[in-house]
Amino acid sequence: MRKTLYHGASRIVRGPAQDMDNPYQDFGPGFYCTEDLTLAKERAAGHNRDGYISIYTLDTDGLSFLDLSQGSVLRWVAVLLQHRVLDLLGPLAAETQDYLKARYAPDLSPYDIITGYPADGSYFSFAQDFLNNSISCEQLSLALQDGILGQQIVLQSEAAIARLQFLGYEIVPHQAWYRKRQQRDLAARTQYRQLPRQKGDLFLLDILQQEVQPQ
Secondary structure (H helix, E strand, O other): OEEEEEEEEOOOOOOOHHHOOOOOOOOOOOEEEEOOHHHHHHHHOOOOOOEEEEEEEEEOOOOOEEEOOOOOHHHHHHHHHHHOOOOOOOOOHHHHHHHHHHHHOOOOOOOOEEEEOOOOHHHHHHHHHHHOOOOOHHHHHHHHHOOOOOOEEEEOOHHHHHHEEEEEEEEEOHHHHHHHHHHHHHHHHHHHHOOOOOOOOOOHHHHHHHOOOOO
16 A cells, blocks of 8 residues: 655655654654645645645555554653653652553554554643543543644554655745644644543543553
8 A cells, every 4th residue: 555645844855864763752752744625735834934744655464563553642741751751749759650651551663554643732731630630541542633733643663664766845835834733733732621521530630549550
């Protein structure tokens, strides 16, 4: 199967080599793309500068996938804790990180491609709210499942990178697309403020105290 992928940035990216070594990205080192052209354009545009979307095709036959948007949302959170710096408060911050990473973080190494929610803007703040015990696990899951910020695709193996072919690029005018990026994030935050809370929802302290195991 062939997929068309887009990478939004401040420059044209003909190949991913220069973007592969940063360990502090959402899911660790890799080349981050999306199948959503609109989302790529919004990410490319800066406040006062135009951007570029680089366009690729990827032959996925025989490649292995892990989708972090499936299963427990705690898997996604645990992977973020391995690679991103989150602002955690209180004396349980270190214990929280160790617990979630030890029990919920999947081994990413066997996979060629990782897909999942991006920890951009509002989604990053939602994860921090959960880790600071302000929202429940169920509320975080609902906030992400709304899908407003889309999905990202991360090519993390040499086998996946070897299949990627650069097709070309487009210039992204910032006047229109940066505003759309802001509007998308605002929509995610608006829905977030309306999330229902149900009796029996699990908060982070509940998970720690009850030693909830992965499902």
